Amino acid sequence: MxxxxxxxxxxxxxxxxxxxxxxxxxxxxxxxxQLRAVMDDLRSARGLLRKLPQRRAPRNFTLTPRMAGLxxxxxxxxxxxxxxxxxxxxxxxxxxxxNGLTPFAARHLAAxxxxxxxxxxxxxxxxxxQESPAATLAPFAATLPTETPGVITSxxxxxxxxxxxxxxxxxxxxxxxxxPGSNNGQPARVQNEAPIPFVWQVALGIIVLICGAAAxxxxxxxxxxxxxxxxxx
Amino acid sequence: xxxxxxxxxxxxxxxxxxxxxxxxxQDILFNTALRILGDEDQAADATQEAFLxxxxxxxxxxxxxxxxxxxxxxxxxxxxxxxxxxxxPTTPLEPDxxxxxxxxxxxxxxxxxxxxxxxxxxxxxxxxxxxxLENLPVEFRAVVVMADxxxxxxxxxxxxxxxxxxxxxxxxARARLRLRECLQGFSELLPASFRLxxxxxx
Numbered sequence: 001m002x003x004x005x006x007x008x009x010x011x012x013x014x015x016x017x018x019x020x021x022x023x024x025x026x027x028x029x030x031x032x033x034q035l036r037a038v039m040d041d042l043r044s045a046r047g048l049l050r051k052l053p054q055r056r057a058p059r060n061f062t063l064t065p066r067m068a069g070l071x072x073x074x075x076x077x078x079x080x081x082x083x084x085x086x087x088x089x090x091x092x093x094x095x096x097x098x099n100g101l102t103p104f105a106a107r108h109l110a111a112x113x114x115x116x117x118x119x120x121x122x123x124x125x126x127x128x129x130q131e132s133p134a135a136t137l138a139p140f141a142a143t144l145p146t147e148t149p150g151v152i153t154s155x156x157x158x159x160x161x162x163x164x165x166x167x168x169x170x171x172x173x174x175x176x177x178x179x180p181g182s183n184n185g186q187p188a189r190v191q192n193e194a195p196i197p198f199v200w201q202v203a204l205g206i207i208v209l210i211c212g213a214a215a216x217x218x219x220x221x222x223x224x225x226x227x228x229x230x231x232x233x
Numbered sequence: 234x235x236x237x238x239x240x241x242x243x244x245x246x247x248x249x250x251x252x253x254x255x256x257x258x259q260d261i262l263f264n265t266a267l268r269i270l271g272d273e274d275q276a277a278d279a280t281q282e283a284f285l286x287x288x289x290x291x292x293x294x295x296x297x298x299x300x301x302x303x304x305x306x307x308x309x310x311x312x313x314x315x316x317x318x319x320x321x322p323t324t325p326l327e328p329d330x331x332x333x334x335x336x337x338x339x340x341x342x343x344x345x346x347x348x349x350x351x352x353x354x355x356x357x358x359x360x361x362x363x364x365x366l367e368n369l370p371v372e373f374r375a376v377v378v379m380a381d382x383x384x385x386x387x388x389x390x391x392x393x394x395x396x397x398x399x400x401x402x403x404x405x406a407r408a409r410l411r412l413r414e415c416l417q418g419f420s421e422l423l424p425a426s427f428r429l430x431x432x433x434x435x
Contacts, residue, residue: 007406009403045412045416048424049412052359054264055263055264061262065248115379182269
């Protein structure tokens, strides 16, 4: 007798052997006392296990919402406040970005013609290399008073104007505009040219704060209420 | 109990429906864990853990025997517990006889419906069977507990322990043989019918 026989006996005991194998095994059992003894042993072992008492669970294993990690359902008003807060925050960021990048963009546009000389622009006056600083200072030209003799006469010079200025020999002392006393001792005034008014930014900031706080309060109160209900269960 | 409807509700997050299923199956899961682990507290922990992971993973249940699916979660929880036990072995807090030996009939095995003598005998037999179960390799133990103690059929056992049907048959046969050999060491506790073949060669 080998282990295959033991396995057949075990399956036969559970009534899971197919009819043809069962018939063959039964004929062997009738003639083989050793096989019969093994089957009785297996049956006894199985019988003992089946007689083991079933114990009652020592407590209930039901889950609480907290154990299950459930979240309180969202209050109805919460998504609206959350959406407004997110939108206002986005607009605020965009407004800061637009206002912050505008001077750089203007400066970049003003400086754009300058490299043209060095890039096959047909050759400018020999003084061109000395004149480039004037071009890079073009945005500052807007801040200079118009009465400064021979320096800059327009408030918002276009790139071509900046280039024109750079070609004037009188541009050389561009530093005059910054020299003490050249402006009669008056500091240059910066004009506010922000595309998005500051008032709008303040308004957006207030909306973010109010709606954000309201969303948080609504959610906090709702969670507290729901958790109290869960704890009562 | 409309089990499919409860399962469907639980899959949509209804905890009350799931808890109805918990109440229906908690004894089966606890007994399975108790026979695999042999310790009531650890069995309770494994059962709780099994129900938690069952709730979290209930959407992975795709039909078939829900009992077998739950038993698989408790078997996994028991395997985890046994691995933990292996890493951090502990001393059992069972009562001793005063001279250093553990009592054969600790209180957790008591059945109040029997006389003291019957209870004593039943407790000792149960303790002996539990001892033999714990001597089995854990994969054999899980199969024999499912098939012979919980009464699952082969297909359900295969689903519960995630092994092929042929492996279930083989493990069950080996487990029964080993149990028989082990239990013969407790022959004085065994019922007369079990002792009949004690001396016969196998």
